[in-house]
Amino acid sequence: MFYEVEVKSHIRVSPELFNDDTNEAVIQQLNKQFEGFISKDFGFVIAVSSVVRVGDGVIIPGDGAAYYETTFKLFAYKPELQEVVLGKVLEITDFGAFINIGAVDGMVHVSQTMDDYVTFSKSNILTGRETKRSLKVGDKCRARIIALSFKDPANPKIGLTMRQHMLGSIKWIEEELKKKDVKKK
Numbered sequence: 001m002f003y004e005v006e007v008k009s010h011i012r013v014s015p016e017l018f019n020d021d022t023n024e025a026v027i028q029q030l031n032k033q034f035e036g037f038i039s040k041d042f043g044f045v046i047a048v049s050s051v052v053r054v055g056d057g058v059i060i061p062g063d064g065a066a067y068y069e070t071t072f073k074l075f076a077y078k079p080e081l082q083e084v085v086l087g088k089v090l091e092i093t094d095f096g097a098f099i100n101i102g103a104v105d106g107m108v109h110v111s112q113t114m115d116d117y118v119t120f121s122k123s124n125i126l127t128g129r130e131t132k133r134s135l136k137v138g139d140k141c142r143a144r145i146i147a148l149s150f151k152d153p154a155n156p157k158i159g160l161t162m163r164q165h166m167l168g169s170i171k172w173i174e175e176e177l178k179k180k181d182v183k184k185k
Contacts, residue, residue, distance in 0.1 A: 043078030077103035106158035
């Protein structure tokens with residue numbers, strides 16, 4: 001889920017930015033500090049959206065930089081269990097598929113790709129034995145988040161499944177909808 005989060009913190013502004021406008025210097029430091037920031041609380045920070053308030057600066061002896069109490073807003077993506085996400089297959093391996101779901105990549109284990117016995121070909125394609133459905137790099141997919149781990153904050157893990165109704169490759173879903181439409185007629 002995407003969120004806009006309001007945060008209050010002391011932001012360190014280096015002495016080389018003292019000639020700049022204070023608000024611009026604070027924004028520059030915020031972008032540098034929060035670019036690529038990942039935490040269990042915020043999720044994946046995408047961008048600093050705005051600065052609400054910049055307080056008076058304080059210089060700490062021995063540091064030389066100014067610290068400003070700042071209130072600002074961040075755009076963040078925080079994945080949630082059971083959330084349905086759209087993504088694009090980036091890589092296929094013999095153990096599953098890596099799918100980009102926007103701000104981060106998730107992994108679908110081969111056992112979670114479809115309700116069928118799945119084989120891996122040397123051309124990096126996962127294929128169902130009975131359904132003949134295939135999953136390859138570049139396919140757009142719908143999946144559900146079934147596991148989250150922020151154990152290593154620099155490399156969080158997201159587990160996905162596509163083994164439920166209306167999940168999987170968008171092509172599969174469209175085929176299923178066409179079959180339903182034909183049965184109704």
